[in-house]
Amino acid sequence: MPKSEYFAQELIDSGYDFFTGVPCTIIGNLINTLTDRSDITYIPAVREDAAVGVATGAYMAGKIPVVLMQNSGLGQCLNTLTSLNLIYKLPCLLIVTWRGFEGKDAPEHLVMGRTCNKLLDTIGIPHHNFNHDNIKALINMSYKLITENREPIVLFLKKGIIE
């Protein structure tokens, strides 16, 4: 299984240079990796909408930002995505862990696990799923889309893709 260090390196190599978010166990190691690196900054956020807000400010100041969160956080930042990022065309890469995928999770994850992709379709944010083989390709594609289309994009990360 690809390691979090590899995943972080791919993000940095593709051009992302500002990181913030709220942890989930699936990305616990990834956030620790980003926090430990001295060449980049990871800003711990108190809530997912605050993370999106900070990332958006960073973008306007010249950074290409990544926000890490659990899919529960999509609900938390829905208004910021719709009334800031989408209408101003202010992009960020959202790496969202997909808890509750196929109903196999704790009860609190099941509704969002069933609907998070449809929620993004409804508000018009493109999304793709990581698998073991497409990490580099998806990260590079997301960077291209963000810098060309200036829209937020979600890459879903399920359990068991990275360690």
Place this chain on the structure above:
Amino acid sequence: MNYREAITTITELLDDQLVVCANGLISREAFTIRDRTENFYMIGSMGMASSIGLGVALSKPSRKVIILEGDGNLLMNLGSLPMVGSLQPRNFLHIVLDNEVYASTGNQPTISNAVKLEELARSAKYAYVRKVTTNEDLKTEMIHTLKNEDPSFLLVKIVDTEEEREIGRVTHSPEQIKDKFMSAM
């Protein structure tokens, strides 16, 4: 001091500082008093002014970044205070115009009559915190905080006695607002 007087006093002292204006009357008033390339006008995303400004401040440490928001906006994203306090951006000036109501929606009460917002900022480790109630004190504190190098918080108590009147809306499109603001970097 009403909020129009406060925003006028603040605006008159600015040169190239980057200002994130919260949604509602504050953006509309700031735009009407003096539209600046260095102003970012939020039209939605209530609560996010301080988060957006924090992202700008961290990424542009050479520029002073000012947040101009009301008590309603601050209370909606109170977690932003300790985020700023933990990061200690030296170029961050957080101004809260506190009229104890949601003025943009018709003056429904917030809860800031019962809670000392400046104490929250102090507790969240802002290095310089002041509460002002007069236009003269606002001017003095603005002159100081535009030059200091500490994360600073000014609570400006607003007593809104001005007559009701029509205020224009921000006439730039959201994309124009963004493009202008980014060109000021």
